[in-house]
Amino acid sequence: GIEIELPLKRISYADAVEKYGTDKPDTRFELLIENLDDVFRDSGFGVFRNAIAEGKTVRGIFVEDSQTYSAKELKNLEKLAKTYGAKGLAYVILDEEIGGSIAKFLNENEISQLREKSNNKSGIYLIVSDTKKVALTVLGNLRNTVAKDKGYYRPDTYDMLWVVDFxxxxxxxxxxxxxxxxxxxxxxxxxxxxxxxxxxxxxxANCYDFVLNGYELASGSIRxxxxxxxxxxxxxxxxxxxxxxxxxxxxxxxxxxxxxxHGGIAYGLDRLTMILTDTDNIRDVVAFPKTLAATDLMSEAPSRAEDIQLSELHLSIKE
Incomplete structure (x- = not known):
């Protein structure tokens, strides 16, 4: 049996997005997003300094252990960041020596502040500068990837909470x-x-979401x-x-x-089943999964519509 600690945790929408980059946070691990604007406001690295001056932001996540990622893995993380809207991914390695893609632009004050934020631990800061929405979205997805790749949580753990104050x-x-x-x-x-x-x-809004391990399992509201x-x-x-x-x-x-x-809540039983069966693909548990081309392999749908059906709906197909 799995013991559930009650009452369930609650987190506001604003805190969820600021700390986890999403309104459905996976809270089985820390790896919180940090606001680095104060560190880089007067930075020698013009990209960060100019972004902050333009009203954008600089955010980052700190991954302990400077040997965590190889150059190839960091390049793959940058590619992933770009798929979520980032223009690039900067990184700073904190160890006895300072390294990373932007290390040569940083002054002693910036390095000191980063060390203080990381509690003087060895590790690497993965950093994105962009609009707040883009930066948080990118880092929210990166933190999930890092946690999964590095085994920051046990797959058989369940951490559930309510997200409120949307x-x-x-x-x-x-x-x-x-x-x-x-x-x-x-x-x-x-x-x-x-x-x-x-x-x-x-x-x-008077609404609420039930989140488990980074999945929204239920959503409801007062109407x-x-x-x-x-x-x-x-x-x-x-x-x-x-x-x-x-x-x-x-x-x-x-x-x-x-x-x-009146009000209520609707649960996604297919997502719950997905978690309980230890799969990360919802298509594995729905009754009639569609292919990526939106076709049903069992019924071979969609089939071609008859001409009379198209005529009744005043539709025509151009191939």
Whole structure:
């Protein structure tokens, strides 16, 4: 049997992203992401100094033992970092001698601060400079890769937690408006409702995710049950009153008739089965897995649609 320590740990969305680079953190190991802006703000390494001056950030993870990675492995890690959006991956080796790709640009103060942050241990800092979103995403994926490669956790351990305090909205720069981060029917936290008129970006959603070993096993929320509040949410995400009524009038009308407070949670049984069967590929446990080309090997779907079916749907296929 596996003993589960109750109550389960809770971590805010902000802390999860800052420390682990994801809202579904694997907490079986430390290897936390560190903010290195103060170390490199006046750095002799122009890439870092300029990035910070432009409002970007420098983040890193410290991997103990300077012999942990060969030059070839570091090159592979850089390739991996680039697949997640990084322009490159810098590294600093802390040992009796300082080494690494940017070591020659660093002054004694920077080296001293890095040693202090690493508790004077030997090891290597893997560092990314970019926008906050890119840097955290890249390092979040790298920390998982490093931990798996170096055996930082036992595969048969289970570390579960709740992720809470999600933002209700995020601002879409391309569209120039707020969008719902969870979905538009999620209730804001009651104590944050007053912020809807003044600072939507500061509003927290009343939702929660259940995470196990870096996998989101369940997601839930308290739903909006008040028509006026739902209209306000529609307004914030850019719906006109007419558009909201045209698209969701049936729902707004239903909320007028005394809808009780309600909420829930939905579990991903396939992901849970995947973990319990010790596989890292969900296709191994779903009933009818698709190939990478989205075909079903058993039914040979998708099959070609008949001409009459296409005609009824006013569709045509161009090959």
């Amino acid at each position: 933002p209700a909205f995020e601002y879409d720069e391309d569209e120039g408006r707020y969008v719902a981060q969870h979905h538009m029917f999620t209730a804001p936290k009651p104590e944050h409702e007053a912020l809807l008129d003044t600072d939507p970006g500061a509003v927290m 909006i049950h008040d028509a006026d509040l739902q209209r306000k949410i529609f307004e914030i995400i850019g719906f006109s009153e007419e558009e909201a009524q045209a698209r969701f009038g049936f729902f707004l009308d239903a909320l007028q008739y005394g809808t009780p407070p």
